[in-house]
Amino acid sequence: MSTRPAFRRILIANRGEIAVRVARACAEMGIESVAVYSDADAGALHTTVTTQALRIGPAAAVESYLSIDAVLAAAQAAGADAVHPGYGFLSENAEFAAACARAGITFIGPSPKAMALVGSKTTARAVAQGAGVPVIPGEAPTDQSDEALLRAAHRVGFPVLLKPSEGGGGIGMKAVTTADALPAAAAQARREAQAAFGNASLYLERLIERPRHVEFQILGDHHGQVRHLFERECSVQRRHQKVVEETPSPALSPALRARMGDAAVAVARAAHYTGAGTVEFLVDGTGEAARFYFLEVNARLQVEHPITEEVVGVDLARAQIDVAAGLALPWAQDALSQRGHAIELRIYAEDPARQYLPQAGRIALYRPPSLPGVRIDSGVSEGSDVSVHYDPLLAKLIARGESREAARRRALVALRAFPILGIRTNTGLLRRILTHPRFIAGDLDTHFLESERDALVEEVDAREAEARAVAAGLGQQAEAGPGQPGRMDPWDRVTLRG
Amino acid sequence: MGPGDAAWVANPATETSAVDSARRAPRVTPLGQGRFVVEGDRRWGEAFGVRVGGVAWVFVDGEVWTFGADAERGADAEEGSQDTLMAPMPARVLKVAIHAGQMVAAGEALVTLEAMKMELPMRAPRNGTVKAVSCQTGQMVAAGEVLVELE
Numbered sequence: 085m086s087t088r089p090a091f092r093r094i095l096i097a098n099r100g101e102i103a104v105r106v107a108r109a110c111a112e113m114g115i116e117s118v119a120v121y122s123d124a125d126a127g128a129l130h131t132t133v134t135t136q137a138l139r140i141g142p143a144a145a146v147e148s149y150l151s152i153d154a155v156l157a158a159a160q161a162a163g164a165d166a167v168h169p170g171y172g173f174l175s176e177n178a179e180f181a182a183a184c185a186r187a188g189i190t191f192i193g194p195s196p197k198a199m200a201l202v203g204s205k206t207t208a209r210a211v212a213q214g215a216g217v218p219v220i221p222g223e224a225p226t227d228q229s230d231e232a233l234l235r236a237a238h239r240v241g242f243p244v245l246l247k248p249s250e251g252g253g254g255i256g257m258k259a260v261t262t263a264d265a266l267p268a269a270a271a272q273a274r275r276e277a278q279a280a281f282g283n284a285s286l287y288l289e290r291l292i293e294r295p296r297h298v299e300f301q302i303l304g305d306h307h308g309q310v311r312h313l314f315e316r317e318c319s320v321q322r323r324h325q326k327v328v329e330e331t332p333s334p335a336l337s338p339a340l341r342a343r344m345g346d347a348a349v350a351v352a353r354a355a356h357y358t359g360a361g362t363v364e365f366l367v368d369g370t371g372e373a374a375r376f377y378f379l380e381v382n383a384r385l386q387v388e389h390p391i392t393e394e395v396v397g398v399d400l401a402r403a404q405i406d407v408a409a410g411l412a413l414p415w416a417q418d419a420l421s422q423r424g425h426a427i428e429l430r431i432y433a434e435d436p437a438r439q440y441l442p443q444a445g446r447i448a449l450y451r452p453p454s455l456p457g458v459r460i461d462s463g464v465s466e467g468s469d470v471s472v473h474y475d476p477l478l479a480k481l482i483a484r485g486e487s488r489e490a491a492r493r494r495a496l497v498a499l500r501a502f503p504i505l506g507i508r509t510n511t512g513l514l515r516r517i518l519t520h521p522r523f524i525a526g527d528l529d530t531h532f533l534e535s536e537r538d539a540l541v542e543e544v545d546a547r548e549a550e551a552r553a554v555a556a557g558l559g560q561q562a563e564a565g566p567g568q569p570g571r572m573d574p575w576d577r578v579t580l581r582g
Numbered sequence: 583m584g585p586g587d588a589a590w591v592a593n594p595a596t597e598t599s600a601v602d603s604a605r606r607a608p609r610v611t612p613l614g615q616g617r618f619v620v621e622g623d624r625r626w627g628e629a630f631g632v633r634v635g636g637v638a639w640v641f642v643d644g645e646v647w648t649f650g651a652d653a654e655r656g657a658d659a660e661e662g663s664q665d666t667l668m669a670p671m672p673a674r675v676l677k678v679a680i681h682a683g684q685m686v687a688a689g690e691a692l693v694t695l696e697a698m699k700m701e702l703p704m705r706a707p708r709n710g711t712v713k714a715v716s717c718q719t720g721q722m723v724a725a726g727e728v729l730v731e732l733e
Contacts, residue, residue, distance in 0.1 A: 276701060441702075446634070448639065449631075451630065503630040503646075511644070551642045551647040551649075553609070554610050
């Protein structure tokens with residue numbers, strides 16, 4: 085878009101893979117970057133890829149990455165003229181965006197007003213309805229008592245989904261099928277919402293039986309232009325956290341795609357949204373007969389943004405920086421198109437065989453493969469320490485191909501060539517998802533992971549003899565790796581961990 | 583160390599005669615830096631392996647294995663884990679649903695922890711009677727800390 089630097093120095097208020105990715109965008113644009121780190125992240129990968137790095141506090145997120153004071157102080161100390169918030173942490177915190185503005189530092193994202201408007205599910209729904217976009221039947225009861233929630237649930241119609249009014253990531257969401265299950269579910273949802281977002285108020289909506297999660301990427305600039313960069317299907321998820329995403333969505337016909345794209349743009353316009361954002365929809369059915377419903381807006385760059393980049397050919401982090409610097413988006417809507425297919429696999433430090441328990445320890449061996457059409461966005465490297473203080477996302481593997489099947493096969497080859505040792509990950513699960521008949525057929529909905537659980541978590545012992553031989557070979561060598569044994573979690577017992 | 587020696591070391595685990603195993607067990611050639619070439623069943627491929635403390639971590643054809651003192655205790659280890667419930671990570675105790683002397687069923691949530699912004703129910707590994715409860719509501723626990731013991 086532009087060859088002259090938009091800003092001189094950008095502070096990246098985040099960590100892990102997204103901080104590494106934004107640092108790369110800055111480097112490509114000739115902009116200096118500043119990393120911030122907590123005590124748990126001293127020496128982490130993201131601190132080594134920026135122009136400078138500043139300590140902002142102890143390990144606990146509330147005292148470091150979530151501390152507006154600490155992050156702003158770092159930005160001022162470093163002389164940054166802009167802040168990129170990444171995703172999570174302070175990225176959708178209107179107070180932080182406002183504090184940056186007061187300090188004369190550009191916040192790379194929407195205005196505090198737009199952020200607050202779309203950040204609350206209740207006001208976002210009102211914006212969507214006002215823009216003529218269909219929404220799922222739901223209510224935000226002002227009276228938050230169990231009795232009032234129950235009356236609202238009857239009006240909306242069971243089954244219902246209880247959700248925290250503020251915040252996302254699937255935290256605090258509870259499905260309720262019958263009236264007598266509601267009080268206990270509401271109590272748990274309120275506790276989780278209070279702990280995660282500092283706000284216990286709940287929202288109810290009708291639960292759709294086999295929904296597909298389809299979201300649209302939008303970009304708005306300060307010249308009144310809004311564009312959509314097509315969709316991402318994110319139905320492979322658990323506890324409402326995404327595991328595999330792809331674009332284009334196998335469920336959308338060109339006509340449905342056009343209608344949903346227009347709806348996403350309409351919502352963004354109505355909110356006067358600037359920067360990168362995502363409009364989420366639930367899709368009921370496929371093709372021409374499908375119905376779509378507005379779900380919410382994510383006022384930030386999303387984890388799964390790389391698949392859009394691969395298929396549409398736009399660097400979204402760079403676009404965010406350009407928009408924040410006042411540049412106009414250079415493409416008309418009909419100049420944007422999707423080419424080929426891309427699939428992203430999220431590699432988490434967790435054990436799917438034990439309720440996806442997050443893992444901690446040192447990554448003794450980590451060798452991302454270099455293959456055509458394969459992009460790996462890592463937040464860690466060999467020797468990295470993974471702690472329990474933050475999200476367990478280690479890396480994203482993005483495979484691109486001319487067709488969905490080509491992308492799927494490429495993702496499989498890449499996974500088989502990507503060893504990560506010393507800490508348990510979900511790579512075995514990812515492999516079994518990619519080879520599951522329903523995934524191959526594109527027959528997905530948000531319950532896929534749960535309903536196919538037995539087939540997906542089951543372990544296959546194909547190469548045991550070879551693995552034993554390598555283990556025996558290791559016994560003859562001096563201890564490999566960084567010399568410090570990884571911290572083993574207390575559930576460690578079984579042999580096959582694939 | 584050559585491939586033949588590696589096959590020999592694999593023998594004790596399979597408990598067959600040395601001659602049979604040398605014919606059947608795959609040959610392994612270390613290439614350094616955790617990389618290996620594995621030749622077995624007339625196929626060969628790249629594998630990776632590294633020792634972490636007493637455990638060997640191995641990556642072969644997309645699957646991860648662990649072998650070693652902790653991993654191969656097998657049945658004994660399973661029994662050990664059946665008697666105690668430990669915190670899997672640093673967490674806060676949200677709810678203690680049981681008391682000493684109480685009978686519990688396998689899968690029943692005994693203690694609920696809070697960590698990483700989620701509620702984690704800690705479930706009984708088997709039917710049994712609670713011997714001791716070593717935690718209380720509001721307490722911060724460390725990874726590996728014993729929460730509940732069963733008879």
